[in-house]
Amino acid sequence: MAAENDFLLAIEGLTVSFDGFRAVDDLTLYIDPNEIRVIIGPNGAGKTTVLDLICGKTKATEGSIKFKGQELTAMREHEIVTAGVGRKFQTPSIYEDLTVFENLEISYPRGRTVFGAIMFRRDQVVIDRVNEIAEMIFLDGLLDLRAAFLSHGQKQWLEIGMLLIQDPELLMLDEPVAGMSVSERQKTADLLKKIIKGRSVIVIEHDMKFAEDIAHRVTVLHQGKVLSEGDMERVKNDPKVVEVYLGH
Numbered sequence: 001m002a003a004e005n006d007f008l009l010a011i012e013g014l015t016v017s018f019d020g021f022r023a024v025d026d027l028t029l030y031i032d033p034n035e036i037r038v039i040i041g042p043n044g045a046g047k048t049t050v051l052d053l054i055c056g057k058t059k060a061t062e063g064s065i066k067f068k069g070q071e072l073t074a075m076r077e078h079e080i081v082t083a084g085v086g087r088k089f090q091t092p093s094i095y096e097d098l099t100v101f102e103n104l105e106i107s108y109p110r111g112r113t114v115f116g117a118i119m120f121r122r123d124q125v126v127i128d129r130v131n132e133i134a135e136m137i138f139l140d141g142l143l144d145l146r147a148a149f150l151s152h153g154q155k156q157w158l159e160i161g162m163l164l165i166q167d168p169e170l171l172m173l174d175e176p177v178a179g180m181s182v183s184e185r186q187k188t189a190d191l192l193k194k195i196i197k198g199r200s201v202i203v204i205e206h207d208m209k210f211a212e213d214i215a216h217r218v219t220v221l222h223q224g225k226v227l228s229e230g231d232m233e234r235v236k237n238d239p240k241v242v243e244v245y246l247g248h
Contacts, residue, residue, distance in 0.1 A: 007066075008033045008200050009054070009170060014063035016053060023049045025224035027063070031170070035200045036192060038211040040235075041221035042244060047204045048090075050221070051172050054202075055087045056080045067170060086168030090175050092155040096148035100139050100158060103147055104130045107162040129165060136194065137161040138187055153184035157191070164195060171195070172202045177210050189213040208236075220244075 009031040016024045024046045031037050039047050052058035054065055056077040065072040072080055095103050108126050134140040137157040142150070147158060156176055163171055176192075177185045185207070192201055192214050205211045211218060211232065218235045220228040228238040235241055 007031060008035075008068060009202075010064070010066045011050075011054075012064045012066075014050075014053060014065060015061050016049060016058060017061045022224050024053065024060075027221075027224065027226060029219060029226065031200050031202065032216075033169075033200060034196050034198070035216050036196055036203065036214050037200070038203045038205050038215035038218045039221060040205060040208070040211060040218060041227070044223075045221040046224040047221055048174060049224075051087060051174060051202070051204065054080075054170075054172065055085060081166075081168075084167075084169040085172070086163035086166055086170070087172045088159050088163055088174060088176065090178065092152075092159045094147045094155055094158050094162065097146065099144050099146055100134065100150070101130055101143040103158055104133055104161055104165050107165045109166050133161045133165050136164065137191065151184075153180040153188075156180065157188070160191070167199075169199045170202070171199055174204045175206060176203060177205070177207055185210055186213075 007030045011027060011029040014024055014027040015022060027050065039050065041047055049058060053060055054072065056072065056075060060073050063073070067083060067085060070083060072083070072085070075083070095106065098106065105122065105126060108129065130143070131140065134143055137160060139154060139157060139161065142154070147155065150158060160173070160176065177188050180188065189210060192203070195201065203211070203214065215232055217230065218232050219226055220235055220241050222244050227244060228235050228241045
């Protein structure tokens with residue numbers, strides 16, 4: 001077993017109870033640098049709750065979440081973002097009245113504090129960074145378009161871009177390809193493979209084909225615990241996993 005500080009994220013003994021119900025139950029999970037980890041499991045397995053715990057939206061009842069050696073359970077949500085953890089929720093939260101360019105610009109780290117927002121100037125550094133991210137998320141030809149007019153898949157990419165422009169070292173995506181066309185899913189898989197240079201990505205996913213396309217390792221959650229872990233082939237053939245999925 002590698003030392004705990006070799007991991008980008010080390011979750012140990014993580015538990016959260018809601019009125020006596022353990023949504024996450026003594027969970028231990030280690031994420032390597034430059035890794036795409038896909039978390040799968042039936043509804044109610046605790047997948048989204050794990051992301052809520054990592055980003056500070058929900059407070060742990062017990063256990064530890066260390067990111068680059070820093071204990072996240074003691075930190076506030078905005079401090080966790082500043083430390084380098086980015087989170088995308090299931091429904092895209094973009095500014096529909098702003099253009100693609102403006103959505104990316106407003107997410108640029110300098111605009112994040114009140115002082116930064118007041119002093120913020122659209123300089124060449126910001127413009128170059130926006131253009132670089134827009135190309136990465138397949139929206140470079142649509143920078144002047146209002147975000148409201150993007151397709152569902154393009155809105156998902158824009159939100160990923162809004163996180164990428166902040167340069168997080170850990171990116172967490174909750175069902176990023178839900179509602180996407182087949183070609184959009186393929187492009188999203190390509191995008192995720194591209195962005196892990198220098199960061200890790202945790203993806204919660206129901207689409208097994210997509211999970212198989214992108215995952216370095218897969219963790220299967222069931223009733224708040226790790227049921228199985230490994231590459232997709234191993235997980236798919238694990239009798240416990242087969243039973244849980246067929247049982248649902």
